[in-house]
Amino acid sequence: MSLAFSVEGFRSLAQRRLPRMVFDYLEGGADDEKCLQRNRDTFDHWELIPRRLVDVAQRDLSVNVFGTTQPLPLMVAPMGLNGAFWPKGDIALARAARKAGIPFILSTAANASIEEVAEKAGGELWFQLYVVHPSLADQLVARALAAGYRTLVLTTDVAVNGKRERDLRSGFGLPFKYTPKVMLDGMLHPRWSISLLTGGMPQMANFANQDANNVELQAALLSRKMDASFNWDSLKRLRELWPHRLLVKGILHPEDAARCMAFGADGVILSNHGGRQLDSSCSPMPVLKQIANAHPGKVLVDSGFRRGSDVVKAMALGAGGVLLGRPLLYGLAAGGEEGASQVLSIIKDEMDRTLANMGCASMASLSPDHVTSIRG
Structure with a gap:
């Protein structure tokens, strides 16, 4: 890993270690995957304007996020099935986040439970909620509250699962299907296969032992179907249920952002789900300035970030x-907790160099x- 000097370098290491089926799950997007490329291309539409003769001998990367100061303007996004990339992948990521002093957002579809991550990782923990079924959502919210999570992230951009053709071709899913092709690919990637055998098959830990007598709930869990009926009234109910910070993720329209705030959300996360849901979706970057100006200090963003300069x-x-x-x-896929920490260090170094070379001494002093x- 010492030869990986960028996120792209770690991407190559991950591709080398993972079987194709697993790497395609990590890498893939919806339909023709044009949104994936759009998320990357959008950063080229923005150029930095350096200022000169500014004292940048000391740079400050810290930010204030919803009233809390943290050393970097980063959070670990909620991601499911991390155990497919590294044993106890969720805990490894959470520990890397804790070392960096940034929040870790645990996915509903994690391979480690709400309680296990709180016990074994610690740090600033947020919980991301997929509403698969209303009664399950209530249980998950109650468990997160009891385990000490104080930020709830509601994901709203998965009414139905996106059409991810790479996964359809490979048959990716849980449990893994051991076809001859998959077994051969596993043998060609022995480090990954050994770690899977020793670490155990990843499972959706937050779904384990849920109300076995509720047939409707079990069917929803097995098919991983989202509650497509979730609406503004449902958000109002969730706001009444959750007593702490509530963020709404998957927002891209300014009117939706404003309405989230009116319904009591503390903030929004602009996101197109990393290009994995709606292939024709816009990137968050073109709408970021307008929404952030309307709701200063209440807007986070993801999708397509690869460099410190992007941040x-x-x-x-x-x-x-x-x-x-x-x-x-x-x-994570290249080197577990250490690999994730190295990626965070790379992004941190790139942010620091970018600030210095553009004549800006702190994240707090950045402005439009x-x-x-350079859009036409």
Whole structure:
């Protein structure tokens, strides 16, 4: 891993270690995967405007996120099935986040339970809620509250699962299907196969032992279908149920952001689910400035971030912080907790260098005056 100097370097290491079926699950998007490329291309539409003769001998990367100061403007995005990339992958990521002093957002579809992550990882823990079934959602919210989580992240952009053709071709799912092709691929990737055998088959830990007598709930769990009827009234009910910070993830329209705030949300996360749901979706970056200006300090963003300069551009446009997803999974797949920590160190170093070379001494002093759009 010492030869991996960028997120792309860790991507190559992850691809080398993982069987193709598993790497395709990590890497893939919906339909033709144009949204994946759009998420990356959008950063080229913004250029930084350096300022000169500024004292940047000392740089400050810290930010204030919803009243809490943290050393970096980053959070670990909620991601499911991390145990497929590294044994106890959720705990490894949470520990890397704790060492970096940033929040870790545990996915509903995690391979470690709400309680296990709180016990074994610690740090600033947020819980991401998929509403698969109303009664299950209530149980998960109660468990997160009891385990000490104080930020709830409601994901709203998965009414139905996106059409991920890579997974359809490979047959990826849980439990793994041991076809001859899959077994051969596993033998060609012995380090991954040995770790799976020793660490055990990943399971959706938060779904274990849920109300076995509720046939409707069990059917929803087995098919992983989301509650497509979840609406504004449902959000109002969730706001009344959850007594702490509530963020709504998957927002891209300014009117939706405003309505979330009116319904009592503490903030929104601009996201197109990393290109995994709606292939024709816009990137969050073109709408970031407008929404952040309307709700200062209440807007986070994800989707497509690969460089520290990407983070700086988003912060200059008004983001309160950036959620990192795939970059940390590349690190996790390449080297577990250490690999994830190294990716965070790379992004931190790139952010620091970017600030220095653009004549900006702190994240807090970034503004839209530091960026220009080159859109036609």
